[in-house]
Amino acid sequence: MGYVKLPIGPQHPALKEPENFTITLDGERVVNVDIRIGYIHRGIEKLMETRTYTQNLYLVERICGICSYAHVYNFTQNVEEILGLQIPKRAEYIRTLFLELERLHSHFLWLGVAGHEIGFDTLFMYTWQDREVVQDLLEMISGNRVNYAMNAIGGVRRDVSQEHRKKVLESMDYLEKRAEFYKNVAINEKTILARAENVGILKPQVALRLTAVGPTARASGISVDIRKDDPYASYLDTPFEVITTDTNDVLGRVVVRVLEIVESIKIIRYLMEHLPEGDILKKAPRKIPEGESISHTEAPRGEDIHYLHSNGTEKPDRYKVRTPTLANLPATAEMLKETYLADVPIIVAAIDPCMGCMDRVLLLKDGQEKPGELISGEQLRRYGIKWYAERGWNA
Amino acid sequence: MKTPGKMLPKIIGFIFRKPVTVRYPKERLTPPATLRGKMKFHLDRCISCGLCARDCPSGACTMHEIEAKKRPVFDLDYCTFCAQCAESCPKDAIEMTAEFELAHYKKGEAIVK
Ligand code: SF4
Ligand code: SF4
Numbered sequence: 001m002g003y004v005k006l007p008i009g010p011q012h013p014a015l016k017e018p019e020n021f022t023i024t025l026d027g028e029r030v031v032n033v034d035i036r037i038g039y040i041h042r043g044i045e046k047l048m049e050t051r052t053y054t055q056n057l058y059l060v061e062r063i064c065g066i067c068s069y070a071h072v073y074n075f076t077q078n079v080e081e082i083l084g085l086q087i088p089k090r091a092e093y094i095r096t097l098f099l100e101l102e103r104l105h106s107h108f109l110w111l112g113v114a115g116h117e118i119g120f121d122t123l124f125m126y127t128w129q130d131r132e133v134v135q136d137l138l139e140m141i142s143g144n145r146v147n148y149a150m151n152a153i154g155g156v157r158r159d160v161s162q163e164h165r166k167k168v169l170e171s172m173d174y175l176e177k178r179a180e181f182y183k184n185v186a187i188n189e190k191t192i193l194a195r196a197e198n199v200g201i202l203k204p205q206v207a208l209r210l211t212a213v214g215p216t217a218r219a220s221g222i223s224v225d226i227r228k229d230d231p232y233a234s235y236l237d238t239p240f241e242v243i244t245t246d247t248n249d250v251l252g253r254v255v256v257r258v259l260e261i262v263e264s265i266k267i268i269r270y271l272m273e274h275l276p277e278g279d280i281l282k283k284a285p286r287k288i289p290e291g292e293s294i295s296h297t298e299a300p301r302g303e304d305i306h307y308l309h310s311n312g313t314e315k316p317d318r319y320k321v322r323t324p325t326l327a328n329l330p331a332t333a334e335m336l337k338e339t340y341l342a343d344v345p346i347i348v349a350a351i352d353p354c355m356g357c358m359d360r361v362l363l364l365k366d367g368q369e370k371p372g373e374l375i376s377g378e379q380l381r382r383y384g385i386k387w388y389a390e391r392g393w394n395a
Numbered sequence: 396m397k398t399p400g401k402m403l404p405k406i407i408g409f410i411f412r413k414p415v416t417v418r419y420p421k422e423r424l425t426p427p428a429t430l431r432g433k434m435k436f437h438l439d440r441c442i443s444c445g446l447c448a449r450d451c452p453s454g455a456c457t458m459h460e461i462e463a464k465k466r467p468v469f470d471l472d473y474c475t476f477c478a479q480c481a482e483s484c485p486k487d488a489i490e491m492t493a494e495f496e497l498a499h500y501k502k503g504e505a506i507v508k
Contacts, residue, residue: 055452058477122402129415143429149477157482158429185402 003031006341010039014345017355021348025341033336035329041359045319052314053079053153053288061147063321064357066109068147069102070299071321071357074306076151077232079284081293082310083153088279089234091155096233097168097271098138098150099297100264104175105134106300107257107264110352111182114254117346118195123185130178133171140164155281165272172265172272179261186254196251200335200347203248212331213324214302215260216351218244219252226298237274238267250350286314299324301352325351325358426493431476433494434469434507440488441466447480447489456480461508471497471505 004025010018018039024032044063048056060075061068073095080087108131115123135145141164142148150156160168186192202212207220217224225242227235243259245252290312296305302324311317328351335347375383417424426432443465448458455473458465467480467489481489499505 051452052450054450054479054483058452058475058479122406126402126405132415140427140429143427143431143478144476147475149431149479152482157478189402 008344017353019355021336021344023336023341023344028340028342030336030339030341030344033333035333037329037355037359038361039359040356041361042356045321048316048319050315052286053316054286056316056319057151057153058147058149061149064323064354065146066106066354067102067299067301067304067357069098069150070297070304071306072151073099073233074295074297074304074321075308076153077295077297078293078306078308079153079288079310081295082288082291082308083284085154085282085284087155087282089276090159090278091280091282092234093271093275094156094160094280095151096235096238097160097268098142098148099233100267100271101134101138103264103300104261104268105131105138106352107261108134110257110300110349111254113352114250114346114349115192117349118192120191120195123192127182130175133175137168137171140167152281152284154284155279157281159280160272160275165275168268168272172269176262176265179258179265182261183255183258186251186258192254193251195343195346196254197247197249199250199343200339200350201248202331202335204246206334207331210330210334211327212302213327214298214300214352215253215256216302216328216331218242219256220248221246224303226296226303230296232295232297234271238270240264240267250346253350287312288314288316301325301354302327321357323354323357325353325355326360328353329358426495428493430493430495431478431491433471433492433497434474434478434481435490435492436467436469436507437488437490438464438466440486441484442486442488444485446483446485450479450483452477452479466508469507470503471507472502 006023006025007020008023009015009020020036020039022034022036023030044059048059051059056075057072061072063071108127112124112127112131115121115127138148139145141160142150142158150158202216202220204220204222207217207222212220212222213224221244223242223244226232227240228242240263243256243263245255247255288310290310292307292309294305294307296303298304304324305322307318307320308316309318332348332351332353336344339347443458445458445465445467447467448456453473453475455471455475456467456469459468461468469480476491478491481487481491497505
């Protein structure tokens with residue numbers, strides 16, 4: 001029987017964000033997958049060059065709605081590195097608290113999305129309800145549920161009060177119970193096992209070769225975690241373990257994330273019990289001296305890398321972001337091979353993709369002979385009108 | 396035991412629970428004190444330095460000359476409620492309040508002077 005090529009996306013009801021998967025099918029079996037990105041490039045890196053460092057604090061945060069804090073943390077760490085600025089210890093602890101609260105709400109969110117993808121919407125409702133508890137904490141301390149606007153260059157903008165501490169600790173007790181419950185559900189509930197066990201296999205050697213990061217790599221037994229490998233913020237002080245499993249499948253990715261929730265809760269407890277006294281902000285100059293810096297953090301989805309080149313002015317010379325989803329995409333194409341079409345959504349969802357943050361400009365080459373060509377927006381508009389007119393499609 | 400229905404007891408419990416949401420606008424949740432809402436501008440404290448407009452990331456805060464005094468005007472259509480203006484102001488002329496119900500019909504209707 002011949003193969004069928006099935007294009008999914010860029011606009012498709014199963015996708016939350018525009019991307020294109022061209023799936024070659026042999027009956028129900030996936031033979032090959034071609035992933036094409038580049039539909040939602042927002043040009044944030046370029047925009048950053050036109051703004052001051054203070055203004056960029058709020059732009060960087062908007063790279064991602066879920067792991068916004070990991071981005072802004074990277075940005076401030078880069079700037080502080082070039083300045084040679086040591087931020088107060090209390091600020092470092094508060095930053096770590098936010099990094100971990102963000103991981104908590106991101107993992108709860110993912111658990112719900114995964115449940116939704118396998119048709120288990122009850123799980124979706126439950127985890128999202130628990131996620132609200134984390135969101136409330138974030139709102140209580142920072143004033144915002146997303147894009148917390150917490151960081152400033154040289155520290156944090158808002159302090160954690162005694163009541164905040166008490167409330168955070170109380171909520172952690174509740175969330176710990178919930179995490180235990182989800183762990184029990186994940187490894188015992190037949191509905192999940194039937195859809196997740198032995199689905200989307202990613203062997204450790206393949207994961208390494210294709211540079212998988214974060215929970216995706218850890219579910220293939222690879223112990224990578226920037227928090228341990230190159231400790232930043234106050235991860236050197238806090239006791240926690242890197243979670244890995246060796247099942248290499250979607251179930252492994254569920255288990256890794258649920259156990260990471262437990263670890264995050266442990267970290268947050270430690271931070272709240274050992275919060276040092278002192279200042280939270282050091283004054284930083286507006287002009288950043290010439291230099292370059294690279295910073296990486298363990299965002300909820302994996303390693304997030306930022307690069308900054310400064311030229312002695314108030315604005316960055318070049319900024320570059322590599323988000324974890326980009327690193328996980330080659331591995332996703334591999335995971336999808338030899339699976340069934342019905343499993344494609346959950347396998348893609350299992351890397352916790354965030355296409356908007358990851359997107360790149362793609363230069364498409366037409367076949368072999370025609371090289372790529374740069375055209376203006378106006379030219380593109382006229383080309384579009386012509387393209388439709390040639391096919392007699394215009395109204 | 397690997398059986399379906401691990402969540403069944405929970406699900407039944409939910410039938411008898413009160414909804415988590417409230418009946419807005421009859422009932423309202425109190426926002427946290429830290430909320431960054433609509434700003435309040437104290438003209439008498441302002442020294443026309445322009446730092447607020449310089450640091451605003453979204454161009455919501457711009458300097459205008461009104462009644463022979465240079466002063467900032469805030470267009471909430473553009474505002475991201477980051478409170479950077481309030482922080483940059485050396486005279487505490489800008490204050491963030493907890494007012495968040497700012498929906499309006501037309502562009503340019505929500506201007507704080
Ligand atoms: S709150 Fe932020 S976005 Fe709004 S006017 Fe102030 S600086 Fe600009
Ligand atoms: S920063 Fe404060 S004092 Fe300066 S112009 Fe703005 S409101 Fe006035």
